[in-house]
Amino acid sequence: MGRTLPSITQSFLQEQASLARFRRALRREDQRALDDLLASARHHLAASAYASHLLPFEVMLLAMLVEEHKHVLRLRGEMDALRTQLSSRD
Known part of the structure; x- marks a missing residue:
């Protein structure tokens, strides 16, 4: 029997x-x-296989959001570190 889903x-x-x-x-x-x-969506293809109840495009969007949120969190951390450095100079 063959696969029913790609x-x-x-x-x-x-x-x-x-x-x-x-x-x-x-x-x-x-x-x-x-x-x-x-590319960020492709990076999460292995994990995407576990979200088979979603449409493929929804899975792609979710993977993109994960990567974008990681980027936002990294930038927030950098901003907090810079704020700490600036406040310690005062």
């Missing part, structure tokens, strides 16, 4: 291919931003 990697590649025309319509800097988001 693998998460196959679903990701299909979703990425469906965005090709949208990507081409974007400005270069926006294309790079989209590419970065897709």
